[in-house]
Amino acid sequence: MQRTNFGEMACSIARTMDVIGEPWSPLVLRNVYVGINRFDQIQQQLGISRKVLAERLRWLVEQQVLERREYAANRHEYALTDRGLELVDVLMVMVRWGDKWLAGEAGPPVLYRHHACGGIGHATLACSACGRPMGAADIDVLPGPGAS
Amino acid sequence: MQRTNFGEMACSIARTMDVIGEPWSPLVLRNVYVGINRFDQIQQQLGISRKVLAERLRWLVEQQVLERREYAANRHEYALTDRGLELVDVLMVMVRWGDKWLAGEAGPPVLYRHHACGGIGHATLACSACGRPMGAADIDVLPGPGAS
Numbered sequence: 001m002q003r004t005n006f007g008e009m010a011c012s013i014a015r016t017m018d019v020i021g022e023p024w025s026p027l028v029l030r031n032v033y034v035g036i037n038r039f040d041q042i043q044q045q046l047g048i049s050r051k052v053l054a055e056r057l058r059w060l061v062e063q064q065v066l067e068r069r070e071y072a073a074n075r076h077e078y079a080l081t082d083r084g085l086e087l088v089d090v091l092m093v094m095v096r097w098g099d100k101w102l103a104g105e106a107g108p109p110v111l112y113r114h115h116a117c118g119g120i121g122h123a124t125l126a127c128s129a130c131g132r133p134m135g136a137a138d139i140d141v142l143p144g145p146g147a148s
Numbered sequence: 149m150q151r152t153n154f155g156e157m158a159c160s161i162a163r164t165m166d167v168i169g170e171p172w173s174p175l176v177l178r179n180v181y182v183g184i185n186r187f188d189q190i191q192q193q194l195g196i197s198r199k200v201l202a203e204r205l206r207w208l209v210e211q212q213v214l215e216r217r218e219y220a221a222n223r224h225e226y227a228l229t230d231r232g233l234e235l236v237d238v239l240m241v242m243v244r245w246g247d248k249w250l251a252g253e254a255g256p257p258v259l260y261r262h263h264a265c266g267g268i269g270h271a272t273l274a275c276s277a278c279g280r281p282m283g284a285a286d287i288d289v290l291p292g293p294g295a296s
Binding site: 004006007010011012013014017019022023026027033034048083085086087090091093094096097098100101103104110111114115117119120121125127129130133135137138140142145147 | 152154155158159160161162163164165166167169170171174175178181182196231233234235236237238239240241242243244245246247248249250251252254255256257258259260261262263264265267268269270271272273274275276277278279280281282283284285286287288289290291292293294295296
């Protein structure tokens with residue numbers, strides 16, 4: 001993979017990118033999330049080599065975002081861990097950005113129906129402290145306890 | 149870069165990853181966002197080669213997430229475009245995930261102070277339709293108009 005160890009940087013973006021910063025990994029997570037969670041199914045949907053897929057899956061299991069479980073004798077499938085399900089939040093915001101800026105005339109490839117309201121909505125960012133909208137223009141960035 | 153053209157997939161995650169799916173790109177965006185926006189400054193902070201940085205910057209300008217502007221005779225700096233500033237939302241959710249799962253005992257490397265409430269908060273996801281929390285466990289994924 002890359003020679004620089006992004007996982008060692010004192011930066012949560014770098015550490016997160018160390019886990020999913022290679023384009024197939026988010027797509028593998030996406031597939032497991034929507035139920036395409038057996039090796040052959042994932043491989044067929046993505047159209048990648050078995051070798052590359054096996055590596056990606058091994059990595060994501062090692063990073064504890066996926067787990068591999070046996071559903072029948074010698075038959076395995078993958079599932080998101082709690083950590084992995086929360087990582088899908090990152091994918092949801094990528095979806096929003098990609099839908100807005102890169103979807104062209106065709107429009108969004110997928111839509112989200114929100115259980116709580118029954119409506120079609122996209123992910124927006126809100127502040128954990130006050131609940132109001134909090135995007136990149138709405139914050140100051142301060143050093144935290146884990147700063148290098 | 150990668151041989152597969154993720155930008156051509158009918159998937160907003162893939163299209164977004166085509167823009168920032170290489171670990172240095174989000175870190176370049178992060179730097180410009182916090183004001184480290186001149187070539188030498190970015191290069192020094194990241195510790196990467198001038199060649200790699202020049203490629204990353206060229207790509208991000210081509211993808212219209214950064215713009216390059218002259219601040220003095222023959223002196224240039226980079227700035228986020230509107231599109232690029234919205235892409236920082238993706239970084240903010242990566243920060244949340246990295247802080248929660250990968251920050252260890254040291255804790256978060258950075259903190260966000262929310263202008264609206266003055267408090268320290270992290271990014272959470274909310275529904276654009278109803279405003280209530282909307283994470284990966286709270287939605288159904290449906291085909292959209294742009295599905296392949």
